Amino acid sequence: MQFDEYPSFLDCETYEVVTVSRDLLREAEDGGDEEDEEEEEEPDLPGGQDDEWETAKLIVSTDRFLRLPSDYDVHEWAIMEDFSRSVKSGRIREDLLHALRGSGAFRYFKDVLRRHSIEQAWYAYRTEALRQIALDWCEENHIVWE
Numbered sequence: 001m002q003f004d005e006y007p008s009f010l011d012c013e014t015y016e017v018v019t020v021s022r023d024l025l026r027e028a029e030d031g032g033d034e035e036d037e038e039e040e041e042e043p044d045l046p047g048g049q050d051d052e053w054e055t056a057k058l059i060v061s062t063d064r065f066l067r068l069p070s071d072y073d074v075h076e077w078a079i080m081e082d083f084s085r086s087v088k089s090g091r092i093r094e095d096l097l098h099a100l101r102g103s104g105a106f107r108y109f110k111d112v113l114r115r116h117s118i119e120q121a122w123y124a125y126r127t128e129a130l131r132q133i134a135l136d137w138c139e140e141n142h143i144v145w146e
Helices: 022-031 050-061 076-086 090-099 105-115 119-140
Strands: 008-011 017-019 065-067
Touching: 022 050, 076 090, 076 105, 076 119, 090 105, 105 119
Parallel strands: none
Antiparallel strands: 008 017, 008 065
């Protein structure tokens, strides 16, 4: 799960996932633009962000990190629509597709799942779709999935 202000990255050396605030990434990028890098100015960080600052500097200065797909790359709505179209019952399928129209689609979709008692089927479908997105991302980035 990603958040707009805190993107996550895969550290290709340790295979750990790290999350860094977008603000610190910008600070680290701006710090690298200065002509006189002899005296790099460290930002005034609240307690506990020193490690995150070091990670942000590594992310912008090396090719060691790969950005994980964002919520814009993982189209939850499309997964919901695909699931809806896969439902065998015409009535339930139509209820699900109707729920996806307009504002509040996510909430209405979940309401329809509950009403028809197919939440488990949805979560299994969603899990497999997300797994496939992860596998595709790994393949695109030449990462062996074990």
